[in-house]
Amino acid sequence: MNLFDLSLQLSGFPIKKAEKVLNGIQKLSEIDFESYVEKKKKDIVDYHLSNNTFYKSFFKEADLSDWDSIPVMTKGDFQIPLKQRLSGAYNLKNVYINKTSGSSGNPFTFAKDYDCHALTWAIIKNRFGWNNLDFNSSKQARFYGIPLDKKGYYKERFKDVLSRRYRFSIFDLSNAAFENYLKKFKSTKFDYLNGYTSTMVQFAKFLDRQNIILKQICPTLKVCIVTSEMLFDDDKLLIEKKFGIPVINEYGASELDLIAFQNPENEWQVNSETLYVEILDSNNRVLPLGEEGRIVITSLYNQAHPFIRYDIGDIGILSKTSTIKKPILKKLMGRTSDIAILPSGKQAAGLTFYYITKSIIEDDGQVKEFIIQQLKLDTFKVIYVSTENLSKLKTEQVTKEMTRYLEPNLTILFERRDRLERSKSGKLKQFSSYIERN
Known part of the structure; x- marks a missing residue:
């Protein structure tokens, strides 16, 4: 029984429909894909100009026919109540609502319409599938935080059950805690690990001190997927050595989507199906491929809330080998708020x-x-x-x-x-x- 897919459907997120849409997008030729992206860019701007008072007042004098003139949105623009930012057909009861982590210093609540959120999960399932992982059947060792309030805590635990996940506490990184990690790995047939980079690194260091290879005590492990924090080359080598499995690097943002995921060719492939990613300079001009700048992203499907030319607060480089259909993130340098003067x-x-x-x-x-x-x-x-x-x-x-x-x-x-x-x-x-x- 596909519990994960069923849980999405019962929550109002049409995952089967989304997977069908995604499959159709991925089958497009390079030429047709470029036309698809241009149409989706225009459609999402048109939609919010017609249906979203907040975005219409923000848009002001920009020329719809000139993409470069469309204003860049920042996290600071969203520091008003969510209900004031929603499009006309949506309210607080018919959208998916969540909060950003606040790691940039500007946390805010955001919304996605149900179709858009279903597409987010379709993309995630597709990328994890590159490593033969299936959320409906693969067992996940999860290294994420968890809300400490009773309602949030049990909600996440219930989602873990439906998603075949076992969540390890990441707030205690003592040797005693890691010993308990090991006991669980010895008794459970995990297929993969997924979670914050820093916790994976500390667990790998513990294994190194104990002279243990994780895959030797849990032979079913296939891969480790790290996210949310920077992965340095030497840390990646350490994790791969002590876990005994490949490490895959993921880059995403809760308010948007999965942004980039390491593909089988070891490239950081950008999600071009549901996002449009640009690299801009300090004057909001688009930079040539290969040059470092601010990562600015447009969500092509979110009708509930505008994320159009949204400055996510990160600095990166798109590879010169990038195409419209297959952009490659060459490097991610961290957040613009993490600049030292x-x-x-x-x-x-x-x-x-x-x-x-x-x-x-x-x-x-x-x-x-x-x-x-x-x-x-x-x-x-x-x-x-x-x-x-x-x-x-x-x-x-x-x-x-x-x-x-x-x-x-x-x-x-x-x-x-x-x-x-x-x-x-x-x-x-x-x-x-x-x-x-x-």
């Missing part, structure tokens, strides 16, 4: 600090995990979890590398803790800036 006025991606520091302080296995905070223009703090304080040699190496890669006269502070604070969802924010910006 240095005393000289120079700007650097916050993950630069994380990457520089990571290569130094994790090489002896003492440091379990760490984050970077910018406290002042010239002051950064490295907060880390370790069995002992970092040596003077390590702290001097980090400071020296910060100077070499960035600029001199930076103050680098170090603080050891027993554990790191995570968001309510369980995500770990690797870099945070506490500098007020104009």
Whole structure:
């Protein structure tokens, strides 16, 4: 019995219809696909101009025939009540409603119409199918957060049952907790792991300390799918080595869809079926393929709520090999809100600090995990979890590398803790800036 599909249908999300629509889109030739995308772009703008007062007032003087003139929307534009942003045919009772994680600093509630949300699940099922995974039959080891209020908690647990998922707690990453992880893997025929990158990395480090290969105690495992947090090359190698299975990288946003997924050719293939993805410069001009810029996305099917040329807050590059039907995300550099401004006025991606520091302080296995905070223009703090304080040699190496890669006269502070604070969802924010910006 296909419990997962049935649960979607009973919740009002027509998954079979959505899968049929998706299949038709994927069968289009490259030429026909380009026409399809152009039509869907025009249709979704037309729809919201005709049916959405919020978007009509936002659109103002733009020229519908000139896509580049259509305004870019940001998270800040959605900081008004949801009911004021819905299209005419929709209300709070006939749409799917959820909240963004707030990792960008601008959380908001959003909506999707039921057909659009069904297409989201059709895309996810399709991409997981690239690895021979089926939500109706494959058993998932789930490494996600869970609401702590009683209603939210039991709702997620019920969804886990319908989706053949077992959810591991990610709020306790102690050795004792990981020992309990192992017991479950020994007794359960899991097909795959899915969840936050940082938790997978910590579990892999535990397995490394114990000299254990996960697949040897759970032979049914096929693949590990990581999401929501940056995946560094050395972390990917560690997970693959200690889990004994391939690692697949996923990139998505709850308010939109699955954005990119690692395909069988090891490319980060962008979802072009239900989204239109652009890379823009600081003046909202479209950049040529291969150039770094802001990731701006249009949801082609969401009639309940406009996400048209929506700046998701991430920085990335589309490969020069990209086509309209098969765009490839060459690189994802993190969030635009994770930019550090240095005393000289120079700007650097916050993950630069994380990457520089990571290569130094994790090489002896003492440091379990760490984050970077910018406290002042010239002051950064490295907060880390370790069995002992970092040596003077390590702290001097980090400071020296910060100077070499960035600029001199930076103050680098170090603080050891027993554990790191995570968001309510369980995500770990690797870099945070506490500098007020104009």
